[in-house]
Amino acid sequence: MGHPFLRDGVDFGDVILVLVIVVISFVLCLVATMLMVWFERKVVSRLQNRIGPNIAGPFGLFQTLADGIKLFFKEDLIPERADRKVFQLAPYLSLIPAFLMFTLVPIAGDFSNVSESGTAGTSTIAGREFLWQGADIPVGILFFLAMSSLGIYGIMLAGWSSGSKYPLLGSVRASAQAISYEAALGLSIAAVILVSGALSTNEIVQSQSGSLRQLNIVATGFVPFIVFLIAGTAELNRPPFDLVEAEQEIVGGYHTEYSSIRFALFFLAEFMNTVTMGGLIVTLFLGGPAPLFDLPLIDVMPTLGWFAGFLLFFGKLLIFLFIFVWFRATLPRLRYDQLMDLGWKALIPVSLLWLLILGGIRIAQNGDLGIVENTNANVAIVLVASLALGAVGWLLLRAAMDNAREERLEEAGFQLIAVPPQQLDGHADSSTSGASH
């Protein structure tokens, strides 16, 4: 209490605890990224019938470390046309948000017991409570959205400051893609917030612990989960949405002109974001470190405590990291117009409609709708109304797309004329006669 900077019962012990947590999460972040790079290379090579890294360390585990050390010894070039200051700033802007985003993910903890202060998943060391995550801030998931937007600045400025055409193209593609999918990402997160009633990641996990029905993937009705998975992959610029780095078209995208450790930092940030995104999907939709459902016979939580939470989280995370790699090995890259159409014309309307339906259903279940007495009847009314709403929206969108197409056709000098009927008949005649013989 004596020190002016330490208020609200925070003393030096708390500060030291926070600093220890920060250092641990920093190291964890780097190690997780290192292992993710190895995991991706190993899995993708297995999927492509190759062996992958197997020289450095057991199973090639230290391959990333070896690559990192090598990059320190590589010449660091700044192109002559580059805007030197911005060029040097861009890696920081990409890396720092990646580190900060990782702090939001609860990686362990026993969410079945709630402590006196009302938070679950806490552990105690030397009489002080702490959570198994870097920082539990009240704004929680909004901070994630803010940081993922800041990360785009790193990419945008890297490409713009390089003074070269491929990086510029890569960076405008990247920023247009990222902001397009951020809207869908935000709307699917809104559905999670609606159901969980909380912004902080700890409370979101807490709201899901218990039964299978309380898991957000079930409670939000799968659609936001699928939208989040697609939009998250696009946000990460990972295949099949990797137009940003499409080698065949624009060399390496925004980091074409980067070499040595500057390139390594972009690479690190990218994989760090992949791990964080996987962790966030697990946190938002699959209950993070909380068990998926109550196991009546083998209840591991009391005996293993926080470590059981870590195992659960890690298992779930591994599934999504594998899915990201699997996407890369399986799916061909989208065209840019397909990418934009998917983001704007499919994901945004669907997630907006779904959010409204969810809100309507929950209000009907609370008994606030008041159209008829019976709650189930109210829910049914909401469902019928949302079907009608969806149909109207879909018809409007179709009409708009048809109109846009016709206008473009007219602009291009095409006139909408029907094919003369005789010509069609003649063609049909010749083909049928040929087949009948």
Add this chain to the structure above:
Amino acid sequence: MAQYLPLAALLVLAALFAFLSFVGSALLAPRRSTEQKSAPYECGIIPGREPPQRFPVRFYLVAMLFIVFDIEIVFLYPWAMVHGDVGLFGLIAVLIFSAMVFESFVYLISKGALDWGPLQINQRQSEMVDASRTATSTIRKVGLEGRYEHAPAKTAAASASDELDETASAA
């Protein structure tokens, strides 16, 4: 609790990490820059043109549209948090608000603001494509010469195409 302190500390640590990496690289890496190395990348040839300072206006358009949608989402978050308290009134308010945003969205699409890529014109069915063509009639299997048991007998499709040829020559 000191909730934001870890973020500040991690920010410093991450910046320090990046900075020290650059210092390490500056100490360890060679510096033998040549004119060719520091030229803009162009697949090994000498770049003939100035790098473009402008890019298609559609990207700006997307950035502007994004702001509209981002603001909408920002307004939806508070409702998502307190939807239980505001009840039916809140739901109707959000519906009206969403309808307004959706209406502008429909307008944008009908004006072609979100159309990318070349115009897709309905392609006429080619006369070369025949309904009788199937995978078995068009795929030629290689390396089967001299193998009696696997030598493909004349398939129905192949004989049909022979017939077609005959009718064509007869005509």
